[in-house]
Amino acid sequence: MSREKRRAQRGTIAIVGAAESDVVGKQPEKSALMLHAEGARNALADAGLSVRDVEAVLSTGRQTANDIPEYLGIRPRYMDNTQMGGCSFIAHLEHALGLINAGVAEVVLITHGESGRSRIGMEGTGFAPESPAGQYEMPFGIGGPATRYALAAARHMHEYGTTREQLAEVAVATRKWACLNPRAAMREPITVADVLQSRQVSWPFNLLDCCLVTDGGGALVVTSAERAADCQQQPVWVLGTGEATCHAIISQMPRFHVWDAAIRSGERAFEMSGARHADIDLAMFYDAFTIVPILALEALGFCGLGEGGPFVAGQRTAPGGAFPMNTNGGGLSYTHSGMYGMYLLVEAVKQLRGECGERQVKGAKTAICHGTGGILSAAATAILSTER
Amino acid sequence: MPEDYKAPLPRPTPESRPFWDGCKQHELRLQRCRDCGEAYFYPRNVCPGCLSANVEWFRASGHGKVHTFSVVYAGGRNPPLELPFVLAVIELDEGVRVMSNLVGVPADPEQIRCDMPVVVEFADVTEQVTLPRFRPA
Numbered sequence: 001m002s003r004e005k006r007r008a009q010r011g012t013i014a015i016v017g018a019a020e021s022d023v024v025g026k027q028p029e030k031s032a033l034m035l036h037a038e039g040a041r042n043a044l045a046d047a048g049l050s051v052r053d054v055e056a057v058l059s060t061g062r063q064t065a066n067d068i069p070e071y072l073g074i075r076p077r078y079m080d081n082t083q084m085g086g087c088s089f090i091a092h093l094e095h096a097l098g099l100i101n102a103g104v105a106e107v108v109l110i111t112h113g114e115s116g117r118s119r120i121g122m123e124g125t126g127f128a129p130e131s132p133a134g135q136y137e138m139p140f141g142i143g144g145p146a147t148r149y150a151l152a153a154a155r156h157m158h159e160y161g162t163t164r165e166q167l168a169e170v171a172v173a174t175r176k177w178a179c180l181n182p183r184a185a186m187r188e189p190i191t192v193a194d195v196l197q198s199r200q201v202s203w204p205f206n207l208l209d210c211c212l213v214t215d216g217g218g219a220l221v222v223t224s225a226e227r228a229a230d231c232q233q234q235p236v237w238v239l240g241t242g243e244a245t246c247h248a249i250i251s252q253m254p255r256f257h258v259w260d261a262a263i264r265s266g267e268r269a270f271e272m273s274g275a276r277h278a279d280i281d282l283a284m285f286y287d288a289f290t291i292v293p294i295l296a297l298e299a300l301g302f303c304g305l306g307e308g309g310p311f312v313a314g315q316r317t318a319p320g321g322a323f324p325m326n327t328n329g330g331g332l333s334y335t336h337s338g339m340y341g342m343y344l345l346v347e348a349v350k351q352l353r354g355e356c357g358e359r360q361v362k363g364a365k366t367a368i369c370h371g372t373g374g375i376l377s378a379a380a381t382a383i384l385s386t387e388r
Numbered sequence: 389m390p391e392d393y394k395a396p397l398p399r400p401t402p403e404s405r406p407f408w409d410g411c412k413q414h415e416l417r418l419q420r421c422r423d424c425g426e427a428y429f430y431p432r433n434v435c436p437g438c439l440s441a442n443v444e445w446f447r448a449s450g451h452g453k454v455h456t457f458s459v460v461y462a463g464g465r466n467p468p469l470e471l472p473f474v475l476a477v478i479e480l481d482e483g484v485r486v487m488s489n490l491v492g493v494p495a496d497p498e499q500i501r502c503d504m505p506v507v508v509e510f511a512d513v514t515e516q517v518t519l520p521r522f523r524p525a
């Protein structure tokens with residue numbers, strides 16, 4: 001597709017409803033599907049639209065494309081079950097852009113629900129022993145994601161001299177934002193020393209370098225510019241989107257110290273949006289582990305390759321810092337159900353509408369949301385703004 | 389051979405069978421494309437460089453370097469080695485990368501360096517399965 005055609009789609013769709021499940025955190029009384037439904041109900045109420053207005057359902061998780069519409073009582077004309085990991089919901093925004101502009105559907109519902117901690121309705125997770133991960137990685141003790149993200153962190157430290165203290169700065173700054181969010185799971189301030197003294201998990205990560213594991217859900221309602229004009233909420237415009245993949249299993253990552261998928265998704269989003277880096281008031285960067293926002297800052301061009309460690313030093317991303325990042329408290333301290341990308345988008349929408357109370361970034365007009373899928377396998381980026 | 393090895397085991401598929409059979413014979417096998425010359429891992433029926441199906445197996449040197457690693461202190465249920473152990477991605481001399489475990493060195497990040505030379509060894513973990521591991525060369 002030509003650049004002109006992409007650029008012409010800047011600001012042609014808007015997020016007009018955004019919400020999370022009633023509660024995020026530990027919810028052993030709720031299944032994954034219940035969390036999808038809570039998010040969908042709350043987002044449609046936020047938009048002032050009815051379930052009967054929904055023409056397309058984009059969702060993913062353990063479910064097929066048929067499951068969510070059935071559970072919610074929707075008979076959509078288009079379903080999308082794209083599963084690329086935690087950033088899938090950001091990619092769904094790009095898919096919604098295509099759908100709406102092609103005239104396939106005008107009101108699109110994107111949902112997420114995951115019982116990541118309580119594991120209710122989550123059967124079938126894990127790698128089959130005959131899959132590539134099952135044959136070539138599982139036998140060597142990869143366990144959870146921490147060991148595999150650690151492989152990228154270790155090479156980044158080797159190539160660029162990034163330090164564990166710089167990684168810890170991310171956890172400390174993110175916790176400061178969580179302290180301002182009444183819904184956050186972790187609200188006790190921490191120091192760099194606390195991170196370095198927390199339990200060892202998988203070098204170079206200690207416990208406080210790792211995200212939480214929680215239950216939660218959320219949803220977005222997305223529509224055309226014409227329809228957005230009639231909705232009750234101030235539209236949050238989608239200026240640019242991008243998605244990319246560079247590997248599936250971490251051992252095949254092309255460059256462990258450079259997030260190639262993020263470079264590609266970010267370039268596409270920035271180019272479509274016409275935005276400059278200086279226009280960005282808020283960064284919502286998926287923080288499954290402390291290395292991930294550092295890789296994102298570099299790949300998206302907020303600093304040079306290898307400069308992410310120094311960039312986050314001195315609490316630059318904390319409340320009051322020059323670069324507000326992960327203002328909900330992040331996957332590190334707010335919530336992380338497993339596929340965290342939805343929460344990046346909901347927080348960005350709420351910040352751009354000025355609804356964030358104590359943690360509100362004053363005058364925030366333009367935000368960037370960027371996520372990882374798999375083990376830095378995929379990336380998706382969206383640039384959102386109050387202005388078209 | 390360990391009595392009751394509980395860590396996850398690979399289940400070979402048609403395209404990977406020669407690799408796992410090779411490990412059992414303590415031979416590290418890779419594939420190469422006869423059209424574009426690219427050596428590659430993991431086993432596939434097509435070359436990931438050019439999608440040619442004209443591919444062949446060959447015996448790898450077994451030498452390489454630690455490309456990156458982690459010292460795993462909490463690795464989930466049934467780790468393959470006693471905790472802590474070293475998870476590593478090895479860049480083989482043939483230019484491909486494989487995940488493995490680094491053995492014969494303390495599981496201490498101070499004692500391991502990216503790019504340190506290593507050589508393959510084989511661990512017969514069950515009657516059926518042999519895993520490639522690497523030790524300092």
